[in-house]
Amino acid sequence: MEKSSEQSIEALRHTSAHVLAQAVKRLYPETKLCIGPATQDGFYYDFYRSEPFTPQDLEKITKEMEKIVKQDLPVERLEYDKKAASEILKDEPFKREIFNEIEGDTISFYRQGEFIDMCAGPHVKSTGLVKNFKLLNVSSAYWRGDEKRQSLQRIYGVCFPEERQLEEYLRNLEEAKKRDHRIIGPALGLFSIHPEFGPGLVYWHPKGAMIRKIIEDFWRQAHLERGYNLLYTPHIADISLWEKSGHLSFYRENMFPPMNLEQTSYQLKPMNCPFHILVYQTTLHSYKEFPLRWAELGTVYRYEKDGVLHGVLRVRGFTQDDAHIFCRPDQIEEEGMHSLDFVTYFLSSFGFEQYEIYLSTRPDRFVGSIENWERATKALEKALVKKSLSYQIDPGEGVFYGPKIDIKIKDCLQRTWQCSTIQVDFNIPERFGLKYVNQENKFEQPIMIHRAIMGSLERFFGILIEHYGWLQSR
Ligand SMILES: [Zn+2]
Ligand SMILES: [Zn+2]
Numbered sequence: 001m002e003k004s005s006e007q008s009i010e011a012l013r014h015t016s017a018h019v020l021a022q023a024v025k026r027l028y029p030e031t032k033l034c035i036g037p038a039t040q041d042g043f044y045y046d047f048y049r050s051e052p053f054t055p056q057d058l059e060k061i062t063k064e065m066e067k068i069v070k071q072d073l074p075v076e077r078l079e080y081d082k083k084a085a086s087e088i089l090k091d092e093p094f095k096r097e098i099f100n101e102i103e104g105d106t107i108s109f110y111r112q113g114e115f116i117d118m119c120a121g122p123h124v125k126s127t128g129l130v131k132n133f134k135l136l137n138v139s140s141a142y143w144r145g146d147e148k149r150q151s152l153q154r155i156y157g158v159c160f161p162e163e164r165q166l167e168e169y170l171r172n173l174e175e176a177k178k179r180d181h182r183i184i185g186p187a188l189g190l191f192s193i194h195p196e197f198g199p200g201l202v203y204w205h206p207k208g209a210m211i212r213k214i215i216e217d218f219w220r221q222a223h224l225e226r227g228y229n230l231l232y233t234p235h236i237a238d239i240s241l242w243e244k245s246g247h248l249s250f251y252r253e254n255m256f257p258p259m260n261l262e263q264t265s266y267q268l269k270p271m272n273c274p275f276h277i278l279v280y281q282t283t284l285h286s287y288k289e290f291p292l293r294w295a296e297l298g299t300v301y302r303y304e305k306d307g308v309l310h311g312v313l314r315v316r317g318f319t320q321d322d323a324h325i326f327c328r329p330d331q332i333e334e335e336g337m338h339s340l341d342f343v344t345y346f347l348s349s350f351g352f353e354q355y356e357i358y359l360s361t362r363p364d365r366f367v368g369s370i371e372n373w374e375r376a377t378k379a380l381e382k383a384l385v386k387k388s389l390s391y392q393i394d395p396g397e398g399v400f401y402g403p404k405i406d407i408k409i410k411d412c413l414q415r416t417w418q419c420s421t422i423q424v425d426f427n428i429p430e431r432f433g434l435k436y437v438n439q440e441n442k443f444e445q446p447i448m449i450h451r452a453i454m455g456s457l458e459r460f461f462g463i464l465i466e467h468y469g470w471l472q473s474r
Pocket of ligand 1: 123
């Protein structure tokens with residue numbers, strides 16, 4: 001899509017959010033306004049109100065929105081000085097909080113009819129352009145994403161430039177409901193989850209386990225054919241390992257609490273990387289052995305909030321198809337190409353041929369030298385170019401420890417799913433003091449690349465169920 005049309009769709013969706021807010025204010029004037037951005041397919045607006053919005057309320061709001069569209073109110077940009085702006089916002093405590101943080105002397109507002117909202121824009125010219133919209137649901141959200149602050153009600157909607165696009169979206173939504181793996185999975189006897197004995201933990205039943213075995217066999221074979229070795233490592237380790245790896249300081253909130261035993265504490269693993277490093281450190285390595293490609297179907301445990309758990313797609317225990325590649329700095333490009341080849345071979349074997357690829361570059365907070373970052377980012381980019389894969393740059397979205405390539409697959413309903421990742425890491429080799437002997441017989445630090453193709457077996461299984469809609473084909 002061209003940039004300008006993308007921008008105008010965003011303006012259309014954001015204007016839909018204002019139309020929603022206007023309708024809510026007309027029907028429930030006591031409601032306080034928070035924020036209302038455009039999203040990937042539509043928009044939402046966060047409201048503060050003591051009464052919950054019911055499905056009947058959404059119908060009423062929809063009717064009111066239709067009226068506002070019909071009225072075809074011009075959308076006008078206005079600029080006020082701080083004093084006048086403060087007066088307009090006197091009954092909107094949430095907007096005021098944002099207002100108090102804005103620097104500069106003038107504040108922009110947008111007005112349509114009687115409704116006015118502090119906003120930077122952009123918007124379409126009139127409410128009459130918001131034709132093809134639908135409100136989907138209400139969920140809760142915290143003001144500024146902070147659970148210690150007020151609980152808000154977020155009304156979600158979608159909006160499209162063309163009627164047929166809205167129809168297609170709604171058709172896909174219906175189709176997705178029919179394909180919900182949380183219904184199909186247990187109905188076909190593939191898996192179950194027993195929240196009363198631990199939410200987010202997956203039990204694979206005989207039929208599901210057989211499918212998993214077939215996937216695992218294919219996975220192992222494909223790895224052996226591509227010069228990987230396989231590892232098996234424990235599920236827990238003394239907590240000092242996680243101190244050394246840094247996980248205790250930067251990943252703690254995603255970890256299960258430690259278990260105390262004798263004089264020490266053990267930690268359930270949220271990642272496999274430190275274990276592979278311990279294996280690496282058992283012998284001296286030479287540049288001649290590189291690249292070392294080690295893979296493991298490693299089961300990890302991560303603490304996810306109850307509210308975000310979703311069938312087998314978002315869980316607390318899962319098996320990653322993890323791999324770590326140890327190589328020389330000059331091998332990043334080659335290993336990037338090798339991994340990209342593998343990823344596309346593997347995913348297309350399951351029928352996924354459409355990808356969205358992102359190259360994420362250096363964030364504000366990072367470790368390692370800028371030089372190394374640039375070299376590694378260029379190497380990954382070259383690998384993408386040489387493999388003729390189209391990609392987008394995600395500026396500043398790299399992990400703090402290095403640049404990465406993320407590959408999302410598109411399913412038959414045009415939904416995208418993040419699966420594969422190829423991440424260069426400057427941090428963990430440094431923390432563990434990893435070494436290899438280079439060509440000049442001197443010690444040097446190897447590059448470590450984290451790589452996953454499916455992401456996790458559980459998640460990939462859920463995607464497969466929804467993509468193929470297994471229940472329907474019977
Ligand atoms: Zn706005
Ligand atoms: Zn890793």
